[in-house]
Amino acid sequence: MRSLEDELFPSTPGKVKIERTNMLNRQFYRCFASTSTMFLWALFLIALTASYLSFQSFVDSGHRYLNASWGGIQWEKQVRNSAQIQKQRGGGSGGFSVLVTGSAGFVGSHVSIALKKRGDGVVGLDNFNNYYDPSLKKARKSLLNKNGIFVVEGDLNDARLLSKLFDIVAFTHVMHLAAQAGVRYAMENPGSYVHSNIAGLVTLLEACKSANPQPSIVWASSSSVYGLNDKVPFSELDQTDQPASLYAATKKAGEEITHTYNHIYGLSITGLRFFTVYGPWGRPDMAYFSFTRNILQGKPITVYRGKNRVDLARDFTYIDDIVKGCLGSLDTSGKSTGSGGKKRGPAPYRIFNLGNTSPVTVPTLVSILERHLKVKAKKNIVDMPGNGDVPFTHANISLASREFGYKPTTDLQTGLKKFVKWYLSYYGYNGKIVD
Ligand SMILES: O=C(O)[C@H]1O[C@H](OP(=O)(O)OP(=O)(O)OC[C@H]2O[C@@H](n3ccc(=O)[nH]c3=O)[C@H](O)[C@@H]2O)[C@H](O)[C@@H](O)[C@H]1O
Incomplete structure (x- = not known):
């Protein structure tokens, strides 16, 4: 007699030999066999699905674990150590513990090192995006590491990460420099400006407003908010409701958004309108940097010209002057008044121009670059395309000068000399450029 197993798993599927003597028995077996088959198949399928799902979740969590660039006991220890204040300052102000966003960026790296050097605790945050060569950002990160600054790799929009950072450290200040920069790139990738300059800013402000104690916030706005303003020099009291680019519009929106967080939650806010910042370790997408690269490589440069053949002009500001302005702003920012998301009283809300005047x-x-590089540029002079550019910028800095003694000291000639020196030492030049 064949076993039930034989019946259920015939050698030729679909063809079951019936060798039973009695009809009733046969029917009983057939019925039982088909029900059991279905039952076993169902069980098999359930088991298969369950094991697939658990395998998927194992893969997912493994993936998350392997990809997570933050978290864990060791990571928390590095954050805590980096945030540690090394030196108290006189005058009862103590030292600061500062979260610097965009710390692997141009201004962020300079400000982080300056803070660390004077004894403040600094934790960096940067998403290392590829808007420009990330290897330059990694090199800046190495420099920060050498100076004892830990840089967290993560995005501003990661609310869990921000809340974790505020759980670990009671930051006294946030220096918010992470942003999607560049005026003309906004036409190519508008979404990146909304992601970083609007959504990322709000995520950060949410974390700051809920933190206990709330930090004071100093952040990078931009001279571009003056847009089509033609009253010179640009003063903080001028109207800024005619932005010429989406970049400018997101920075202007940032000024309004930070105002609401100041008003509702008592966050101390200082917005800094930077005027075309340049210098060593700068941004390769900016004109002075890309002109240098092209001139050295013998490639042509495109020089835009304004209406009626008028030259475009910028209030180019050297990085060391900007760093002084950032530190002065932090030192005078005053305290946030809220805690745990509740306002306890009015807090400072300030906006300053940081330009060269x-x-x-x-x-x-x-022509200054040509002189420093000792190479003649091949210039293509073209009319400024309608791509968000403004014809000129010029800062009135009396407010910053009054509030924290801001006084730029580096002219373009001197600043570009330092930039070129850095550029040649970083990329090398022996008739051959390494980049
Ligand atoms: O102050 C700011 O808030 C902004 O400053 C900077 O923007 P801009 O002042 O536009 O600097 P940048 O690109 O160096 O162009 C300089 C000049 O060269 C002209 N320019 C530019 C490129 C080119 O190929 N040719 C050219 O003539 C161009 O027409 C312009 O006249 C930051 O990038 C920006 O992120 C923001 O921080």
């Missing part, structure tokens, strides 16, 4: 035309910038 002496605009220089773009052709003059090119």
Whole structure:
């Protein structure tokens, strides 16, 4: 007699030999066999699905674990150590523990090192995006590490990460420099400006407002908010409701958004309108940097010209002057008044221009570079395309000067000399450029 097993798993599927003597028995077996088959198949399928799902979740969590660039006891220890204040300052102000966003960026790396050098605790945060060569950002990160600054790799929009950072450290200040920069790139990738300059900013402010104690916030706005303003020099009291680019519009929106967090939650806010910042370790997408690269490689540069053949001009500001302005702003920012998301009283809300106060035309910038590089540029002079550019910028800095003694000291000639020196030492130049 064949076993039930034989019946259920015939050698030829679909063809079951019936060798039973009695009809009733046969029917009983057939019925029982088909029910049991279905039952076993169902069980098999359930088991298969369950094991697939648990395998998937194992893969997912493994993936998350392997990809997570933050978290864990060791990571928390590094954050805590980096945030540690090394030196108290006089005058009862103590030292600061600062979260610097965009710390692997141009301004972020300079400000982080300056804070660390004077004894403040600094934790960096950067998403290392590829808007420009991430290897430059990694090199800046190495420099920060050498100076004892830990840089967390993560995005501003990661609310869990931000809340974790505030759980670990009672930051006294946030220096918010992470942003999607660049005026003309906004036409290529508008979403990236909304992601970083709007959504990321709000995520950060949410974390700051809920933190206990609330930090004071100093953040990077931009000279571009003056847009089509033609009253010079630009003053913080001028109207800024005619932005010329989406970049400018997101920075202007940032000023309004931070105002609401100041008003509702008592966050101390200082917005800094930077004027075309340049210098060593700068941004490769900016004109002075890309002109240098092209001039050295013998490639042509495109120089935009304004309406009626008027040269474009910028109030180019050297990085060391900007760093002084950032530190001065932090030192005078005053405290946030809220805690745990509740406002306890009015808090400072400030906006300052940080410029050089002496605009220089773009052709003059090119001739200074030619002199420092000892190479003649191949210039293509074209009319400024309608891509968000403004014809000129010029800062009135009396407010920053009054509030924290801001006084820029580096002219374009001197600043570009330092930039070129850095550029050659970083990329190398022996008739051959390494980049
Ligand atoms: O102050 C700011 O808030 C902004 O400053 C900077 O923007 P901009 O002042 O536009 O600097 P940048 O690109 O160096 O162009 C300089 C000049 O060269 C001209 N320019 C530019 C490129 C080119 O190929 N040719 C050219 O003539 C160009 O027309 C312009 O006249 C930051 O990038 C920006 O992130 C923001 O921080």
